[in-house]
Amino acid sequence: MGSESDECQVILGVDGGTTSTVCVCMPLLPFSDIHILPDPLPILGRAIAGCSNFNSVGGDVARETLEKVIAEALFDAGVKQSAVKAVCLGLSGVNNSKDQEKILGWLSGYGIAAQALIAVMRAHDGRGPQTMLSSCILQSLGLSSPDELIGWTYVDPSWARIAALVPVVVSCAEDGDDIADEILHNAVQELALSVRAVVQRLHLAGEDGKGSFPVVMVGGVLGANKKWNIGNEVTNSILKTYPGACVIRPKVEPAVGAALLALNFLMKETVANGHS
Secondary structure (H helix, E strand, O other), rough: OOOOOOOOEEEEEEEEEEOOEEEEEEEEEHHHHOOOOOOOOOOOOOEEEEEOHHHHHHHHHHHHHHHHHHHHHHHHHHOHHHHHEEEEEOOOOOOHHHHHHHHHHOOHHHHHHHHHHHHHHHHHHOOOOHHHHHHHHHHHHOOOOOOOHHHHHHHHOOOOHHHOOOOOHHHHHHHHHHHHHHHHHHHHHHHHHHHHHHHHOOOOOOOOOOOEEEEOOHHHHOOOOOOOOHHHHHHHHHHHHHEEEEEEOOOOHHHHHHHHHHHHHHHHHHHHOOOO
């Protein structure tokens, strides 16, 4: 941790999701250099906290998480709150209609893990085929029987807690479990369908469907694993329907992108107010 300094002005970027919340603290860069950013970007402080999705943990807990992660990032940077000139919060679950929440729930880690839990219970009571997910999920949770999953879920049904099971689902799929593999394939198809709905609604691909438009791949679930790369699967599915789509993988993490947006907004506001 550096020494506290009132002279250092900083900007904050926050990436708040269902699984975790990340805050980065960056120095206030000169506006004249905003289009020529240093490489690597200077990160003064960084902090990670839990879920900040309002729909998952409620407003009070989400607010506490945001306050905590911001305070820890500032402490890590060695600066006071008064040094902050701009903040950009990128939060999941904000301003979504109920229908959009249902879609995002399925596409998120929560949706994948929830389907895995359903598969375990179906296998347990004989309504579905046996799956490697049963033993692997029970082992990861320290439970001895699928019957205990009901109590485990009701103790804390938050999205973040359930979404934490996604690596288990991916691992089972990579080890050849058909049920886990099917769950991931269904998630990929649903995500591709949601992209298609947005493209059609906004007319991004033109009348012939071959127009070029960007698709930015962001989210922990889209990361690569040993064999199962959800991001690549989603990309391939999108390109089959829209060959003109330009898939973009950000060069910086979302929290840093949020900080750069904060810097950009601050620059525009300063210029609009007639200050240099």
